[in-house]
Amino acid sequence: MRDVAVIIPTLRRTDSLERALRSVFAQAEALERVSAVVVADNDPEGSAEPLVMRLAADAPVALTYAHAPVPGVATARNVGLAATYAPLIAFLDDDEAASPRWLAALLEAQVQIGADVVFGPIRGRVPANTGWTTDYLEAFFGRTGPAETGLVDEPWGCGNSLMVRATALPGPAPFDTAADQTGGEDDKLFAALSARGGRYGWAADAWVDEFAPPHRATLRYALTRAFAYGQGPSQTAAAARDWPGVARWMAIGVAQAGVWGLASLALFLLRRPSRARAYDRLARGLGKVLWQRGFEPRLYGASLLKSA
Template sequence: MNVVSGDVAVIVPTLRRPESLRRALLSLFAQGRVADRVREIVVVDNDPLGSAAATVSDLSADSPWPLLYRHAPRPGVATARNTGLQATDAPLIAFLDDDEAAEPHWLHALLDALENCGADVVFGPIRGQAPDAADWIRPYLEAFFGRSGPVHSGLIDHPYGCGNSLMLRRTALPGPAPFDTASDQTGGEDDALFAALAARGGRFGWAAEAWADEFAPAHRATLAYALARAFAYGQGPSQTAAARRDWPAVGRWMLIGAAQTLAWSCAAATYLLIRSPRRAIAMDRTARGLGKLFWMKGLEPQFYGTRELARLNASTPA
């Protein structure tokens, strides 16, 4: 790969999380060994009120690289990501979510892995943090919001999510709006993107040293939220097969889901009776199995966009 000075843009989508956004940006300002690689940091404000503008303005003088602000007033995770891409022409795109904080050599580790393994996209590990969760469920939630992978960097056979990733724009992010805005409210925009990349022969990589922390806010650090997300994750394989009109694969995933649901629901009932902390994992696996069975459009839980904005509005004092 030809290295061009200032060839990386870091995109940070955000929705009304000023303190979390500040933490994420300060972690980016502290990145080492990449001074000549970063072209700009792009903050995409997905709040119709433009509430992140003040945070970006306050921190702009502290940024070692241009800190750009873009307003995407239509709430939606895919819309926010597309808006960030339209703000930069950098050939390499890194994504860091606004609830994440990167370690000082995060970006260097992503770049090193991308260049050494020849992947189109590389992902880094995530430590989940759920400080507000109840003691019995905290280990499950921190694993749920975290991400683990191989001990060493290299090619992997499946993708992860966009948060904590680096992409070769030319191959992984084709066109002006590569994220499907039909996923604005439900998420999964990265699943569709990476499924299409895999179909084109794209390759995925793992950057074992590119650590970031993900801080689950209090309203997400609950069993109910995690199970809804687990159900949505379970829907992914069936929905991907249905989008390809591969009905035998849909049937296969539904059979797998039925088996998972039966086995894990029995385990969950047992763990509930004895009040074992393992009940959270068993309920998670049950939810994923149900998702494979009930994958149909209209049954997707909504976590982003207008749903998240409505929750934020409801929690704001009048």
């Protein structure tokens, strides 16, 4: 039964896209379940199409090209979804490479625990020249969770996930395109799913590697993204007009910024490598406070065209 589609959004990263695609083609245990691998090309110029057409000739499963010419992460995911009717959707990012049992582990976990969304762990990979920030950056681009497969209380991001379409991805365009330039489209999706009583799971063996390109493997980029992550809870509460919730998250942010601001200063004076993690927590705290329009970093969509 071919009931799974793998969707890979991409933007001008054909080398890493090819690596991601070949890692999906190597999913021997689960390949018979895959109805299509969909590449959602977010480049207005359609730069991924020649690669997809070349690989499609010998691909072990159907390889579909879907053009999403308006740059934006939510738009790309919606266009990818529109290209398939599969009831189960696996998301893999174009800078990730799946381990050989990645998809099988996600599918097994979904059956075992019956979650609407299942996430897997990510190993962060960064270039060799990142110096004292290497450990922090590898952790930042990675993702760890429980040692065993099972239900979890909170969601992670869309990269390396399996979703039940009927419950987790309702409607023709479930990702909010208002988040195209700033990201956070998965925060809004999962907040709505949680409100409907959705359940989340963790597949401990569904490993992928995420390879951060040089222009992203910097402390400045990571802290900017950490600030954006910090904005997520406050923005989600504001979108729901939950003003007491906004006030609570802002208060948490003030406390985090105060504690980690002092820790950052001390670790900076001591020149400890662990100061990068303190900066990260400081940035997330500030994000909870400065969540309003005008403070949102532009990390996705059109802003990526210059660096992709």
